[in-house]
Amino acid sequence: MEFFAGGRTEIGGNHTDHQGGCILCAATEQGIRAEAFPNGTDAIHIESEGFGSFDIEIGDCDPRAEEAETSAALVRGIMNCFIESGNIFGGFDAKITSEIPSGSGLSSSAAFEILIGKIISGLFFENSVPELRLAQFGKIAENDYFGKPCGLMDQLVCAVGGTVFADFSDPEMPQYRKIDFDFAESGYSVAVIDCKASHADLTDDYAGIVRDMGLVAWNMGYTVLSEAEEAEFIAQFPILRQKCGERAVMRALHYFDETRRAKEETEALENGNFGEFLRLYRESAKSSEEKLKNIISENEPEQKLWKAISAAREFLGEKGAARVHGGGFAGTAQAIVPEEMSADFAAAMEEKGFGVMFVL
Numbered sequence: 001m002e003f004f005a006g007g008r009t010e011i012g013g014n015h016t017d018h019q020g021g022c023i024l025c026a027a028t029e030q031g032i033r034a035e036a037f038p039n040g041t042d043a044i045h046i047e048s049e050g051f052g053s054f055d056i057e058i059g060d061c062d063p064r065a066e067e068a069e070t071s072a073a074l075v076r077g078i079m080n081c082f083i084e085s086g087n088i089f090g091g092f093d094a095k096i097t098s099e100i101p102s103g104s105g106l107s108s109s110a111a112f113e114i115l116i117g118k119i120i121s122g123l124f125f126e127n128s129v130p131e132l133r134l135a136q137f138g139k140i141a142e143n144d145y146f147g148k149p150c151g152l153m154d155q156l157v158c159a160v161g162g163t164v165f166a167d168f169s170d171p172e173m174p175q176y177r178k179i180d181f182d183f184a185e186s187g188y189s190v191a192v193i194d195c196k197a198s199h200a201d202l203t204d205d206y207a208g209i210v211r212d213m214g215l216v217a218w219n220m221g222y223t224v225l226s227e228a229e230e231a232e233f234i235a236q237f238p239i240l241r242q243k244c245g246e247r248a249v250m251r252a253l254h255y256f257d258e259t260r261r262a263k264e265e266t267e268a269l270e271n272g273n274f275g276e277f278l279r280l281y282r283e284s285a286k287s288s289e290e291k292l293k294n295i296i297s298e299n300e301p302e303q304k305l306w307k308a309i310s311a312a313r314e315f316l317g318e319k320g321a322a323r324v325h326g327g328g329f330a331g332t333a334q335a336i337v338p339e340e341m342s343a344d345f346a347a348a349m350e351e352k353g354f355g356v357m358f359v360l
Contacts, residue, residue, distance in 0.1 A: 005115040006031035007106030008157040013262035017153040020226025021259030025157040028359040036094035068147040077141025089124035105332040110154035113138030131159040165266040181269040193333040194355030195308040212248035254291035285323030
């Protein structure tokens with residue numbers, strides 16, 4: 001049987017999910033594919049193009065320190081989630097190929113997790129495992145086995161597919177729906193721009209946003225910002241600025257603005273008002289740059305990101321838009337590009353040393 005799980009690209013709701021906010025994301029056309037068949041044994045055999053092969057015995061579920069940040073860890077974690085849920089299944093062979101470039105910011109780990117879940121569901125349970133359940137399994141595997149803290153956003157979008165709006169007020173059981181919208185039919189494409197920079201040394205910058213927003217929430221008496229009313233935050237703004245500092249309160253303000261914008265962007269797409277969506281998209285980009293301050297620095301990787309965004313904006317003008325992609329630390333930028341400009345846009349960006357991949 002053949003299986004596929006797409007990557008994900010964040011469109012709206014930048015840095016909101018970890019505070020229980022709203023997001024607008026889409027599963028990408030690029031993803032991870034597999035051919036898989038039951039093998040009649042008690043072992044899972046994975047062959048991954050370019051990464052070799054490995055075997056895992058069914059029921060050998062304990063996390064292994066030496067497997068941290070490996071595909072084997074994710075398979076073992078997904079297997080354990082199925083078994084702990086009372087699902088008995090057999091061994092299988094899977095040959096896997098990925099269309100997601102390494103470091104592209106398209107959530108290859110989440111796509112892989114969902115792919116393994118789909119294989120087990122498809123081979124042994126007639127594809128009956130709900131998409132949210134697969135996403136929850138993926139999150140557990142990534143947190144407890146792979147060793148990377150994450151929320152549920154990436155896994156949820158990879159599992160659901162298409163364009164997805166989600167509200168993470170309940171982080172374990174988010175409310176979500178697919179949006180009936182096709183970027184291609186609108187005459188636009190979504191591109192991810194490879195800025196030719198590594199974000200490996202900037203992970204603390206990302207964590208700093210989470211800490212700052214959490215600090216404001218804590219000083220308001222809450223765990224995350226979604227538990228607070230925006231009016232309550234505005235009323236306490238002067239006091240919170242004194243307690244938490246300017247940067248933290250501006251990042252909290254970004255959260256409230258951005259989670260509201262994700263809802264408005266979704267409404268614009270559902271109503272076919274692409275012009276309004278682009279306006280909101282540009283507002284989101286501006287908020288990320290001004291309030292998060294996560295790309296305007298002297299770090300060389302972030303400078304490369306800023307140069308890529310500036311080049312994209314200069315080329316597109318008012319006909320498109322460009323912004324930070326996802327967490328926004330060095331690796332990639334994102335652009336909304338009119339179809340008739342796609343080829344010229346890619347050529348212009350590549351001439352400046354940046355790579356372009358159209359994902360929607």
